[in-house]
Amino acid sequence: MVAPPAASGIVNDGPGGGGRSHTNGESRMVELLAPAGNLSMVETVVASGANAIYVGPHGWSRRRDRYELADEEVRDAIAMAHAAGAKLRVAINTNMQSREIPPLLQKMERFVGWGVDGAIMTDIGAIAEVHRRFPHLTIHASIGANILNDEDVRFYRSLGVSQVVADTKLTLKELASRKEQINVGIEILIHANYCYTYLGKCWMSPYHRLERTTDPSGKDLFKGSPNRGGLDYRVCLESWELYSGDAKREDRVDLKNDAFFLVDDIPHLIDLGVHCLKVQGREYPVPLVGEMVRFYRDLIDSYLAHPKGQPFDIAPWRSRLAGIEADRNTARSEGTQLLLIEARQPVPAQCNHC
Numbered sequence: 001m002v003a004p005p006a007a008s009g010i011v012n013d014g015p016g017g018g019g020r021s022h023t024n025g026e027s028r029m030v031e032l033l034a035p036a037g038n039l040s041m042v043e044t045v046v047a048s049g050a051n052a053i054y055v056g057p058h059g060w061s062r063r064r065d066r067y068e069l070a071d072e073e074v075r076d077a078i079a080m081a082h083a084a085g086a087k088l089r090v091a092i093n094t095n096m097q098s099r100e101i102p103p104l105l106q107k108m109e110r111f112v113g114w115g116v117d118g119a120i121m122t123d124i125g126a127i128a129e130v131h132r133r134f135p136h137l138t139i140h141a142s143i144g145a146n147i148l149n150d151e152d153v154r155f156y157r158s159l160g161v162s163q164v165v166a167d168t169k170l171t172l173k174e175l176a177s178r179k180e181q182i183n184v185g186i187e188i189l190i191h192a193n194y195c196y197t198y199l200g201k202c203w204m205s206p207y208h209r210l211e212r213t214t215d216p217s218g219k220d221l222f223k224g225s226p227n228r229g230g231l232d233y234r235v236c237l238e239s240w241e242l243y244s245g246d247a248k249r250e251d252r253v254d255l256k257n258d259a260f261f262l263v264d265d266i267p268h269l270i271d272l273g274v275h276c277l278k279v280q281g282r283e284y285p286v287p288l289v290g291e292m293v294r295f296y297r298d299l300i301d302s303y304l305a306h307p308k309g310q311p312f313d314i315a316p317w318r319s320r321l322a323g324i325e326a327d328r329n330t331a332r333s334e335g336t337q338l339l340l341i342e343a344r345q346p347v348p349a350q351c352n353h354c
Contacts, residue, residue: 030270030277030300033089033187034293037067037282042077042088044290049297052087053077054120056282057107059219061091062144062226067282071107075114087117092130093142094229095123103217105133112137124159131160138162143189144227153182163187165278168194172268187276188269190262191292191328195236204255205232208343224343233343234336259332263321266296267303267312284331291324 034050036042042053055061055077056068069077074090081088090111096104104126108119112134119137121127122144131139140163141147141156147164156164163185166175175186195202206224213221222228236257242250262269269277279296281289299317306312 029275030304031275032293032296032300033276033278035280035282035289036077037063038069038286039073039076039080041282041286041289042080044286045293046081046084046086048290048293049301050086050293052089052117052276053081054089054091056091056093057111059215059221059229060094060104060107062093062229062232063282064231065221071110074111074116078111078114078116082115088115089118089120089140090116091120091142092126093120093122093144095227096126097220100219101126101129103219105129106217108134108137118163120165127156127161128159135160140185140187141165143167143192150182153184157182157184163276165189168192172265172272175269175272175274185276186274187278188262188274190266190269190277190279190296191260192278192280193257193259195257202226202232202236204236205234205343207233207235209233209345209347211347231339233339235340235343237336238340259328261321261325261328263299263317264314266299267314270300270303271308281328283335284328288324288327288331292328295321295324 031051032049033052033054034045034048036045036053036055042055045053055074056063057074058065058068058070061068074088078088092104092108108130111119117138118140119130120140120142121130122142127139127141130137139159139161141161143165145152145156145164146167147153147156148167148170153164161184165187166189168189175188205226206222208224210222210224211230213223215221220228222230224230224233226232234257236255240253240255241248242253266277277296277300279289279292281292284292295317302317303312
């Protein structure tokens with residue numbers, strides 16, 4: 001989320017702010033946005049230096065329910081974040097049927113009443129309706145919106161979006177052009193994963209298994225479809241072969257879903273004026289997420305305190321990251337293996353009339 005000129009109209013979505021530096025008479029700000037899959041993680045990432053936290057309500061945020069929060073936990077998370085001077089956003093980044101919009105609005109009314117600072121959303125109709133009902137709520141277009149060009153941005157702006165997550169395929173040059181030409185905040189994923197198609201729009205997860213359930217509010221929960229409120233089985237990471245008819249063309253096809261850390265680009269993103277740097281990882285162990293957030297907090301603060309225009313040595317930060325990255329890779333690999341095992345389990349008998 002870009003830190004725009006004061007007259008630009010971009011909304012500051014609540015208490016808390018990014019790191020600020022006044023080197024050489026200039027002011028540079030950047031917000032560090034951290035994940036929280038439980039209240040313990042909220043506490044940890046705030047203590048580790050996050051300026052803002054995002055959480056997912058049960059069934060609405062593309063994660064297994066153990067990494068999502070009940071409404072009352074969202075209320076507690078808002079209070080915890082605000083007490084530490086940070087912001088709290090809710091991720092409502094699934095696609096919805098018409099009958100799911102009323103319970104969504106009821107849920108959002110509670111969150112807004114409790115002081116939530118913003119919503120991270122994907123579904124176009126839901127974005128428009130939430131903006132109509134809560135016009136002062138800051139809405140962020142999620143990575144799942146797959147915003148690639150300036151006309152996409154203008155469209156989402158017309159719906160009420162004031163912040164957009166930049167697609168991981170965009171270059172720094174493209175980001176610079178967007179910042180100069182369009183009145184919108186830009187958010188960058190600095191720890192996430194690439195996708196061989198589009199991040200946040202997985203259609204492959206239910207290849208082996210799709211289980212439908214419905215919660216008491218009428219929200220559909222599809223285990224196997226993150227787009228509809230269930231977990232992602234990461235089946236793209238299995239071993240795949242390529243056939244043309246009966247003829248095998250490739251013994252192994254790797255469908256790219258590589259996790260990444262951005263380190264070398266951080267100074268350039270700050271200089272560009274990007275306002276929000278986002279870390280993903282609600283499903284990782286709490287200590288690991290805390291270590292990731294602390295790393296980025298220290299790196300951001302170190303660069304902001306560094307005289308602008310002077311060389312900044314990124315090498316020590318690469319070395320420090322190496323250990324964190326190894327732990328992250330282990331946690332991700334172990335999680336992926338469990339997901340792939342679960343993906344091949346039989347689906348319980350379901351009601352044919354549901």
